[in-house]
Amino acid sequence: MSTNLHNTIPNLKPFDYESHHDSHLINQQWVLVNGISKKKSVYTFREDNILEIERKDTTIKTSWTINIKNIFSIETEDGLITVKAYFKDDDILVLNHQDKEDFALYINTTHYENELNSIEDIQNYLKEKYQKKVSNIIYEHEFYYIEKSKEFGPFTVEELTEKVNNEEISAYCFVRDVNEDDYSKRLRIEDLIQEL
Structure with missing residues (x-):
């Protein structure tokens, strides 16, 4: 894991096929946090290695594969990239670019009722999420x-x-x-x- 990623987002768990593939990754709607103020992108990893990227009224279909453990190859508009996948929580995914000091942060909105369209929406989502988590921990x-x-x-x-x-x-x-x-x-x- 890059130092930049480790310092920015501590306590990441590497993607584990058994634990995460079916329940956390496949057919989930992942909103890309990076650049959301300019354009919203929703990534859906489908079975048969299809990746759907939705932006406004368009859907791009591309491909993804798991190389080994938590290393993925993803076909993007810029070509083939290699990333390491991590989870911060069940609904926060981080893809760490292997050739750059760069990472993408995604939030799973599959079961979230409100739209995430801006930085403010993301802040509200995270505040609500962690307040519930703290309340549950304290309560129990x-x-x-x-x-x-x-x-x-x-x-x-x-x-x-x-x-x-x-x-x-x-x-x-x-x-x-x-x-x-x-x-x-x-x-x-x-x-x-x-x-x-």
């Missing part, structure tokens, strides 16, 4: 809290919220994740409740 996770130098727990955020609402504990008590050793992050119950 457990935390200890400290009150009057004594530690209690672990409790879910729902249980902590109930304790605060019943005035059993203060919303300003510090909490720590069950996987953390101390309260150095200075996170309070109130902070967890706000994220739900």
